[in-house]
Amino acid sequence: MQLRFTPEQAAFRDEVRAFIRERLPRDIRERMRAGHPARKQDTIAWQRILNERGWAAPHWPRAYGGxxxxxxxxxxxxxxxxxxxxxxxxxxxxxxxxxxxxxxxxEAQKRFFLPRLANADLWFCQGFSEPGAGSDLAALRTRAVRQGGHYTVDGQKIWTSAAHHADWMFALVRTSQEQRKQQGISFLLIDMRSPGVSVRPIIGLDGEHHLNEVFLDGVQVPVANLVGEEGAGWECAKYLLGAERSMVAAVGLCQERLDYARAMAGATVQAGRRLADDPRLAAELATLGAEIRALELTNWRYLLDPGIERSQPGFASVLKLKGSELLQEASTLVARLAGPAGIERRDLATDAALHPASAALPRYFYYRARTIAGGSSEVQKDILARLLLG
Structure with a gap:
């Protein structure tokens, strides 16, 4: 399969590249190029630049800012x-x-929230996973009891990404006990500034604060913050988890890390020879590049064939599984190329002259979670085994 863009699509790619080249602040690009995660202020600044162009929410209807x-x-x-x-x-x-x-x-929820979501005026986190209810999400126990015009919410969420940055949380809560555990779950929008909300950090293997526990102790949430019908939260959650097909493979992220590995190999000299001139490393880079290219073509095939999800329902699992593994391979390669310099930790908030390799090892550890988040590799393999073996 060859990937050929129409002249209009190729022109759009050129337009996007020119826009990023002209508008992306240099300091943000350099930090991320070195492998450091975007800071909160970086994400907000860039999202607002995109929103001015109408690209912060590219798939939304124009009537709502997309x-x-x-x-x-x-x-x-x-x-x-x-x-x-x-x-x-x-x-x-x-x-x-x-x-x-x-x-x-x-309509009231759309008019209030969507413009603020697009412009990053509000920062949301996702309150789904709980202790004992991660892979088995329907086993969640956080309760929401309706009392007049509000719900009283009690429970705990865990592994909540960026909850320490968030203004609001969208959460799954149990509003009734039903025979099937998928029933009786509702989808609520919770203001993180509400009394009874507390956030406890979880420090990751990379030494960074990405994840959190969130405790909800008698939190009052207006009934107006219920999304969809009461008890229909599972339907909302399934739609949410299935909505982002184009992101599952993370092709662009894999390619960016490979490009960075190639640049490191070209700039690093050992014993008077560039690492890029080592034939074994050159073969490794070429092999990884070919696998990422195959993933890219497979991803496009999945996205452009509307019938493939019905005829081959495990396709998304293949993309998630392979994309996660290739991103880990690329980050492992960058860490190896960085050598001892990749072990040295520097404070991103205070060190303006970051060493190019200073994020290599933290990123390697961070991407270990890639085969867990969004559906673990074991889950994806189970799905494929059931489809292939019956």
Whole structure:
């Protein structure tokens, strides 16, 4: 399969590249190029620049601040963002909650939240996983009891990404006990400033604070913050988790890390010879490049064939599984090339002269979670085994 863009699609890619080249602040690009995660202020600044152009929420209808881009143009924008590299617009705002509100939200919810989601005026986190209810999400126990015009929410969420940055949380809560555990779950929007909300940090293997525990102790949430019907939260959650097909393979991110590995190999000299001139490393880089290219073509095939999900329902699992593994391979290669310099930790907030390799090892550890988040590799293999073996 060859990937050929129409002249209009190729022109759009050129337009996106030119826009990023002209508008992405240099300091943000340099930090991310070295492998450091985008800071909160970086993400907000870049999302607002994109929003001025109408690209912060590219798949949303224009009436709600989007660009109404088709699948091809949307994925082009995503890939070029990763490859720049530039901060990704807030996935919880744009790809997840925004998508759910467009389908299930009231008109009042759309008018209030969607412009603020697009402009990063509000930062949302996702309150799904709980102790004992991660892979088995329907086993969640956080309770919401309706009392007049509000719900009283009690429970705990865990592994909540960026809850320490968030203004709001969209959460699954149990509003009734039903025979089937998928029933009786509702989808609520919770203001993180509400009395009874507390956040406890979880420090990752990379030494960074990405994850959190969130405790909800008698938190009052207005009934107006219910999305969809009471007890229909599982339907919202399934739609949310299935809405982001184009991101599952993370092709652009894999390619960006490979490009960085190639640049490191070309700039690093040992015993009077560039690492890039070592034939074994050259073969490794070429092999990884070929696998990422195959993943890219497979991803496009999945996105452009509307019938493939019905005829081959395990396709998304293949993309998630392979994309996660290739990203880990690329980050492992960068860490190896960085050598001892990759072990030295520097404070991103205070050190303006970051060593190019100073994020190599933390990123290697961070991407260990890639085969867990969004559906573990074991789950994806189980899905494929059931489909292939019956």
């Amino acid at each position: 660009a109404d881009l088709d699948t091809v143009r949307r994925l082009i924008l995503v890939e070029e963002t990763f490859r720049a590299p530039a901060p990704e617009p807030l996935v919880f705002n744009i790809n997840l909650l925004g998508t759910v509100l467009l389908r299930y939200g009231t």
